[in-house]
Structures are given as structure tokens and as C-alpha cells.
Amino acid sequence: MAISLDKALGIHQHALEGRVKRAEVLANNLANADTPGYKARDIDFQAMMEKAQEGMSGFGMTRTHESHMDTSPMGQDSELMYRVPNQPSVDGNTVDTQQEQTRFMRNAMDYQASFQFLNGKVTGIKKALSGQ
């Protein structure tokens, strides 16, 4: 049986990648907190994970033409959505700074959790390889 490092690491590498992606989107929301007309965005993390799981189960599709829609686990920006504002602002900006900051912090904690899992996997593989 061939050893596949990709499979050994499981879903955690995709989760970590998703957390990084989400951190970027949230950081962008916060940077644009004072930009008139800016619409806050976020990533549908669950949809992203479902896609990653589909890709891992072996039923993922391959792109035969570059203008076909991307169905890879970490696809294009199809998971990127606009947030529904709960308070209208005069200049059309929908960034709620407090909420975005909370989400960013929460995302950073989730990132840490994903990292712990991934680190556990890596140390497990290392132990197996060294025969301890």
C-alpha cells in the first residue's frame, strides 16, 4: 500500500487553508471600514469544507478547459458572499467593525485549533517514520 501524505493529513490542511482565506477577507472588510459604498463580505466556510471533502472522496472532477468552472476543493471565489447588514449606514458601507473584529478573532482561534490537529498528524507521521 502506497503512503499518501496528502490523505494522511486529512481534512485539516484544507481547513487551515480555508481559515487563512477567511482571515484575508475579514482583514479586507476591516481595512475598508471607512470606505463609502463598500459591502462587507465573508466566506461560507461550511460550503468550502464540503467541497474539500468531495474532492478528497475521489469523485472530484478535472478541468479539461481553462474556462470551465473550477470544482477543485479550494475553488475560486464561489464561496465569497456579501453580508446582510443589520443597520443601514448613510454612505452605503455595510462593515460592522465590532462584529468583523469578533469574527476575525474567532477565526484566528479556529485557525489555531486546525493547526493543532495538523501538527498532531505531522508528529504522528514523523513518529511512524522513525519507528518509535
Place this chain on the structure above:
Amino acid sequence: MSLGSIFDIAGSGMTAQSLRLNTTASNIANAETASSSTEQTYRARKPVFAAIQQSMLNPSQQGQAFGSEEGPGAGVRVEGIVESDAELQMRFQPDHPAANEEGYVFYPNVNVVEEMADMMSSSRSFQMNVDIMNSAKSMMQRILTLGQQ
């Protein structure tokens, strides 16, 4: 798309906010600069912010059928600085050296209270971007320790 781009995003936010702080400082410093004509009088300056789209940074991606406009943003930029067209303050001060023939002096349309509020808002936003950068830094440092005991 990586942690590294968070530094660019937060950095662009810090640049924009410090420019906003600069214009506020200029406005408050000139709040009492009197002159004898409407043309020469200082007018309050305000920066105009606009979001940077990712497609602007990577022109090669622009031709893509999907997601060229819909991509995640890449921070904020200052599109320009505009002068406020609010009415100037006209005061009757015949003794003032800059008074015109009718004895009027023009003062800038700077609202000091508004500027102070703007100053607090921009310094808070700056601080927030610094916090984001710090978080991204610790996230990045953590990934470097992957696989270590």
C-alpha cells in the same frame, strides 16, 4: 491568497488612515487662518477612500470568465483629497489686518468638533489595522513551527 497578503491589506488600511489623520491635522492647524478673499481662504480637506479589487493587482486574471470582478478585495486606497465646498465663515472685523474694503474677514469652513471626531475615528481604525497585522503575524509564526516537537 495567503497570510502574506493580510500584511498588504492591513498596511493599505494604515496608510489610508494616517493620510486621513494628516488631513485632519492640517484642517485643525488652519482652522483660524483668516484671509481677505474667498479664493485665498483655506478649505477643509477630506480624503476619499475606495476599495482595491484583487483584479487590479493581477491583470492576468482579468480575462477570466468567472470571478474577475467578484474576487476578494485587496485593501483600501486613497482615491484623492477633495476640498469641502461648505460655506466659508464671514466675520465683520474691520481692525483685522486682512480685512477687505467692507471690513470683512473670511475664515475657513473647518468644523473643529467634526475634525476631532474624525481624528478619534481614524486613530481607532489605525489601531485596529495594527491589531490585524499582529494577529496575522502570530498566525504566520505558528505555521512555521509545524512539525516541531
